[in-house]
Amino acid sequence: MNFELTEEQKAIQHTIRDFAQQEIAPRLMEWDENKQFPVELVPKMGELGILGIIFPEEYGGAGMGYIEYALIVEEISAVDPSMGLTVAAHNSLGTNHIYSFGSEEQRRKFLPPLTTGKTLAAWALTEPGGGSDAYSLKTTARRKGDHWILNGSKTFITNANYADYCVVMARTNPGEGKAGISAFVVEKGTPGYTIGAPMNKLGMRASDTAELFFEDCPVPAANMLGKEGEGYFNALSILDGGRISIAAMCVGIARGAFEHAIRYAQERAVFGKKIYQYQAIKIKLADMATQIDAARLLVMRAAAMKDAGRDVNMESAMAKL
Template sequence: MQFELNEQEQSVRDMVREFAKGRIEADKMKYDESKEFPKHLIQEMGDLGLLGIIFPESYGGSNMSYVEYSLILEEISAVDPSMGLTVAAHNSLGTNHIYTFGSEEQRQKYVTHLTSGKSLAAWALTEPDGGSDAISVKTTAKRDGKEWVLNGSKTFITNPNYSDYHVVMARTNPDTGKKGISAFVLETGMKGFKVGKPFNKLGMRASDTAELFFEDCRVPAGNMLGKEGEGYFDAMSILDGGRISIASMCLGIARGAYEHAVRYSQERSAFGKKIHEFQAIKIKLANMATEIDAARLLVH
């Protein structure tokens, strides 16, 4: 079994590490304290191919592997988990749902726009009364001629204030359980669709997280993603890929914490010497490094 990264993977890792250190690290505390999302980085990430990581070049993507995707999220999250979450939600949830289950026309219209850096994508499943439990979706979509009329709300949605397109799960049939949910692409500015103010979160405060509200929001029938009634199953499939993203982010957070601990141990003095010289501290750092390496093998 090959445990070392190949040349391409090393190149991607080094490129993203340089970007994270050079463009994110210096201002990360400012953005966290102000709850301000650094929107100027969206186009920069698009130019680097970070907003189309796992998608084919024919749709403006970078056509990278999931190992490369994991490396990217680890490197960004090691510097700032807020930006790691932004990239993860855009790629593996919002854009990936459109690419995986959308028609060719929808792919050309939406995916090529999203991979370019012109906008982020949002993915809306969670509601005030239910998280990833898609069966409990209460947002409704009722057919009216060539349109669907949506009513309801979503909460804890990532990227909505900086997204042109939002993938929304809604109940199209109240009587069929799992088979009564469908997915739609909503476009920012649609009448009856409103994005709330960002939440004041405990952590990852630079990541845009807000509520969505639908009040008689009319969506063209052509904006349905996939087949009617299959939204639940499609969402579960998308969440599987999303879990790789979360694991990669957590790996980056752990590595960032470890690197901070190492630096502190080299700077802090006690009893006449740097604390990293004490065996008890060395053991703690060694255990941290071992667990991070083991976690990376599990993720990759």
């Protein structure tokens, strides 16, 4: 078992760390205070391969794995979790659902602009009446000729206002239970598809989050992802990869806080000594470092298993905890 990163992985880590410090850190307080999504960062992240890190080069991606992806999300989140969340929702959820369950024609159509940073992806499962309880969703899709007509709403959708493509789960056959849910790519500008104002949040306010509304919204039948009735089960599979990225984001947040704590301990003096010189503070910092490293190891284990094609349902959930 090798715990060392490869030279390429270390280079990626350093590149993203520099990017976060140079492009995000100087303005992150401004963006957060103004609840402003920094759309100008999207093409820059696309150029670095951040928005297509886990997808094959033939679709415009970087052709790398979940270990590299987790490293990227951690580095960005250590500076600004708003951007870490943006990257995670785009890669793990919206874009990955298209890649994992879309047809070859759908991949060729939707993936290149997503993996290269020309636009973002959103993923819409959560509804006002149910978040983690995905099975309770009320949004419906009714077949009408060569279209499906969507009606309903979604809430707390990351990247909502800036995504040209949103993967939406809807109930296509109410009488079939879990097998009655399907997934669709809804394109921005489709009649009957409206996006609410950015939601007011306690934190990560530079991440775009909004409600979605569907009122007799016609979606081409060709935009259904996978087979009819597979949406619920496919969504659960997608969430496994999503948990890895959210866990990496949390490690980044913790590491960023730890680095601030270290700097403060080195600057603050009481009774003639810097506070890091006191045993009580050393113990606190040691505990923090140990817990962060343990959390990172859980993330890396789940990422390595994902790259090996193994089931990570339990491991990704443990990492996220």
